[in-house]
Amino acid sequence: MAASDAGGHCPLELIGLRKRFGPVQALAGLDLRVGAGECYALLGPNGAGKTTALNILLGFLQPDAGTARIAAVDVQADPDRARRNLAYIPEQVQLYPRLSGLENLAYFHGLGASEAMADAQLRDCLRQAGLTDTAHDRRVHTYSKGMRQKVGIAIALARRAPVMLLDEPTSGLDPEAAFELNNSLRDLAARGVTILMATHDLFRAREVASRIGILVAGRLQQEVDPASVGGAELESLYLAAVRDLLGRAS
Amino acid sequence: MNSAVVRGEVRLLLRDPAVWIVLLVLVVTLIGAASQGVLRQHAEIAVLTEMANADADRLESATWDAIRLEEQGGNVSRFRDPRNADVVGRRLAVQHLILPPTGLAALAVGQSDLHPAWHPVSLEPRDQLLAEGELNSPRQLAVGRFDVSFVVVFVAPLLLLGLLAGSPARERESGMLPLLAVQRGQLGGWLALRTGLRLLIVLLPILVVGVMVVLLPGSDAFEAAAFDTLLRLVLWAGAVTGYLTFWAALGAWLGTLVRDTAQSVLALASSWLLLVILLPAIANVSLELSYPQPSRIEYVNAMRAATDLARAEGSEALQQYLEDHPEMAGDDVDVDDFFAQRLLVQERVEEALLPLSTAFEQQRQARARQVSWLRWASPAMLASAGLADAAGTSESRQADFLQQVHGFHDAWRDFFGPRVLAGRPFFEHDRIPTFEYSQEPPARLAARMAVVMLGCFGLSVAFGLLALRRARSLPKVMGNE
Numbered sequence: 029m030a031a032s033d034a035g036g037h038c039p040l041e042l043i044g045l046r047k048r049f050g051p052v053q054a055l056a057g058l059d060l061r062v063g064a065g066e067c068y069a070l071l072g073p074n075g076a077g078k079t080t081a082l083n084i085l086l087g088f089l090q091p092d093a094g095t096a097r098i099a100a101v102d103v104q105a106d107p108d109r110a111r112r113n114l115a116y117i118p119e120q121v122q123l124y125p126r127l128s129g130l131e132n133l134a135y136f137h138g139l140g141a142s143e144a145m146a147d148a149q150l151r152d153c154l155r156q157a158g159l160t161d162t163a164h165d166r167r168v169h170t171y172s173k174g175m176r177q178k179v180g181i182a183i184a185l186a187r188r189a190p191v192m193l194l195d196e197p198t199s200g201l202d203p204e205a206a207f208e209l210n211n212s213l214r215d216l217a218a219r220g221v222t223i224l225m226a227t228h229d230l231f232r233a234r235e236v237a238s239r240i241g242i243l244v245a246g247r248l249q250q251e252v253d254p255a256s257v258g259g260a261e262l263e264s265l266y267l268a269a270v271r272d273l274l275g276r277a278s
Numbered sequence: 279m280n281s282a283v284v285r286g287e288v289r290l291l292l293r294d295p296a297v298w299i300v301l302l303v304l305v306v307t308l309i310g311a312a313s314q315g316v317l318r319q320h321a322e323i324a325v326l327t328e329m330a331n332a333d334a335d336r337l338e339s340a341t342w343d344a345i346r347l348e349e350q351g352g353n354v355s356r357f358r359d360p361r362n363a364d365v366v367g368r369r370l371a372v373q374h375l376i377l378p379p380t381g382l383a384a385l386a387v388g389q390s391d392l393h394p395a396w397h398p399v400s401l402e403p404r405d406q407l408l409a410e411g412e413l414n415s416p417r418q419l420a421v422g423r424f425d426v427s428f429v430v431v432f433v434a435p436l437l438l439l440g441l442l443a444g445s446p447a448r449e450r451e452s453g454m455l456p457l458l459a460v461q462r463g464q465l466g467g468w469l470a471l472r473t474g475l476r477l478l479i480v481l482l483p484i485l486v487v488g489v490m491v492v493l494l495p496g497s498d499a500f501e502a503a504a505f506d507t508l509l510r511l512v513l514w515a516g517a518v519t520g521y522l523t524f525w526a527a528l529g530a531w532l533g534t535l536v537r538d539t540a541q542s543v544l545a546l547a548s549s550w551l552l553l554v555i556l557l558p559a560i561a562n563v564s565l566e567l568s569y570p571q572p573s574r575i576e577y578v579n580a581m582r583a584a585t586d587l588a589r590a591e592g593s594e595a596l597q598q599y600l601e602d603h604p605e606m607a608g609d610d611v612d613v614d615d616f617f618a619q620r621l622l623v624q625e626r627v628e629e630a631l632l633p634l635s636t637a638f639e640q641q642r643q644a645r646a647r648q649v650s651w652l653r654w655a656s657p658a659m660l661a662s663a664g665l666a667d668a669a670g671t672s673e674s675r676q677a678d679f680l681q682q683v684h685g686f687h688d689a690w691r692d693f694f695g696p697r698v699l700a701g702r703p704f705f706e707h708d709r710i711p712t713f714e715y716s717q718e719p720p721a722r723l724a725a726r727m728a729v730v731m732l733g734c735f736g737l738s739v740a741f742g743l744l745a746l747r748r749a750r751s752l753p754k755v756m757g758n759e
């Protein structure tokens with residue numbers, strides 16, 4: 029059960045979300061509540077509606093029906109205010125290649141902040157994200173994908189938002205970087221940050237998430253407590269949900 | 279948004295080789311154009327100074343010769359006698375009326391390659407005195423019109439659009455825009471900042487070169503009033519800023535409409551081609567179709583016919599002309615005198631040509647009115663006219679000067695005409711009219727320039743608002759792609 033505030037609102041809520049792209053029903057009445065300090069992993073095959081759900085939460089897409097709320101703010105009614113409570117790490121973190129990691133962090137953080145962050149604080153964020161000190165001042169075009177991802181995490185950390193959205197955050201990361209990312213996410217959740225992570229990676233999802241939802245054809249098919257299932261069992265549950273739906277569809 | 283973003287944007291620009299290439303091209307073309315303008319201005323000032331000195335020397339020499347001949351006697355042909363009013367008014371006292379270059383003349387050739395900066399005034403007919411000035415500078419005509427105004431109107435927008443081509447198309451293409459949108463909320467301010475910085479990269483060197491050209495020693499040899507130069511410089515800077523701001527706003531708006539850098543480059547290059555090349559060319563064609571240039575051959579033929587007729591009519595007709603124009607002379611005019619007859623024939627010819635001259639002048643005015651409207655077809659035309667106006671090389675300053683030339687020519691003939699017809703020895707060399715160019719009131723120039731700036735800044739605001747509106751909805755557009 030997700031933790032809610034005094035008004036009964038969870039930091040992140042999706043209620044009866046529906047979205048259709050032409051003949052494709054991307055979301056078919058998605059209901060989801062993620063409480064403060066909770067890390068929710070949204071698992072699903074390609075085309076399940078994970079990115080559509082994230083885009084609605086980011087205010088980039090208008091749902092056909094339903095409501096999305098971030099920190100009790102209706103995203104469709106006031107997307108700018110909703111985004112102020114949000115940090116986002118895209119699947120591919122794209123940065124300015126001619127700036128260093130530190131300069132990129134200062135730039136992206138500066139976009140949403142009225143005052144610039146001190147260098148030492150920025151470096152702290154980079155360290156928390158797992159980027160070694162020697163890389164801080166190197167230009168990003170020399171970075172690996174994992175290093176760029178870490179700068180993306182640092183950007184999200186520096187934002188100090190109550191809600192964090194991640195789209196396939198471990199995609200393309202080496203095991204060590206993925207391990208460090210999971211540690212960072214656990215730390216954030218422990219500090220009360222609400223995390224919603226869309227992923228294919230069952231293993232990492234089970235490691236870091238406090239709840240896992242299996243999304244198929246725009247609908248939440250099943251919710252799993254990762255503490256109560258093993259990796260193999262989670263895989264079976266996931267495949268069964270996907271096959272069941274595909275079987276019904278055919 | 280805070281200072282870290284501005285610092286980041288500046289770093290991005292400083293580390294972008296394209297920016298340095300743009301700056302290099304801009305500075306090289308500006309230096310080339312400015313040096314050409316300065317050389318041209320210096321050469322013109324030298325010619326004008328020489329002309330003014332030659333006029334003064336010739337008159338002084340004629341005055342002394344007239345005194346010497348009267349005191350010492352001696353034989354001299356009537357056609358060279360400095361005591362003959364016709365010889366003095368037609369040749370010895372010829373005055374080259376000078377349109378003094380402004381402090382900014384080096385920045386824009388404007389109409390000065392078509393219209394000379396001086397007109398010799400004598401007893402010769404008006405048309406002839408204007409025709410004499412046409413071949414004033416073959417060197418200038420050979421070099422063409424590569425000046426700072428050309429760089430501002432043609433080159434600078436192209437370079438600015440080159441800098442704007444990847445903004446925000448590159449971010450969109452690379453997938454950076456969603457993160458930017460989440461961090462920033464609305465992208466309008468971000469887009470305005472980066473567009474403004476790119477505008478400054480192109481604008482600042484132009485303004486610096488403009489100021490340097492004006493401050494260059496020797497460029498103000500005709501001692502144009504400091505206030506006039508300062509006012510013109512401010513108006514010129516305003517027009518340049520307005521024009522380039524328009525291109526920045528248009529570039530920003532087009533940048534928000536396209537999906538990738540290739541589309542962006544295509545859209546920006548097309549807009550430049552349309553506004554800087556095609557529309558002015560179409561406007562020019564429409565002007566020629568609506569108001570073709572008056573035929574000079576027709577005018578010359580009419581003049582010959584009128585001259586032949588006046589000569590054929592002989593003394594009797596000339597006597598009749600004098601009776602119609604008693605202000606020309608007293609009763610003692612000898613119409614058989616060669617000089618009197620030449621002047622009277624000339625007067626009659628001009629009178630006969632008056633309807634044709636008036637028709638030509640009306641045609642010229644109609645063309646000028648049409649040009650004034652057509653410049654609104656493209657900001658490039660508007661800016662081009664404005665920059666020439668600020669530099670004092672515009673059609674309107676030329677027209678104003680020409681009006682003063684005509685007025686002075688009338689005064690010249692009013693002075694010499696009766697003295698030629700009277701046929702008495704002429705000793706009034708010190709009473710010959712002198713010309714002083716009267717500068718147009720600054721308020722009139724400022725009003726014309728205000729229209730240009732309002733036009734450019736108005737369009738800038740319109741496209742800027744469109745760009746901001748579109749930037750606000752960019753995240754939604756991305757989500758639906």
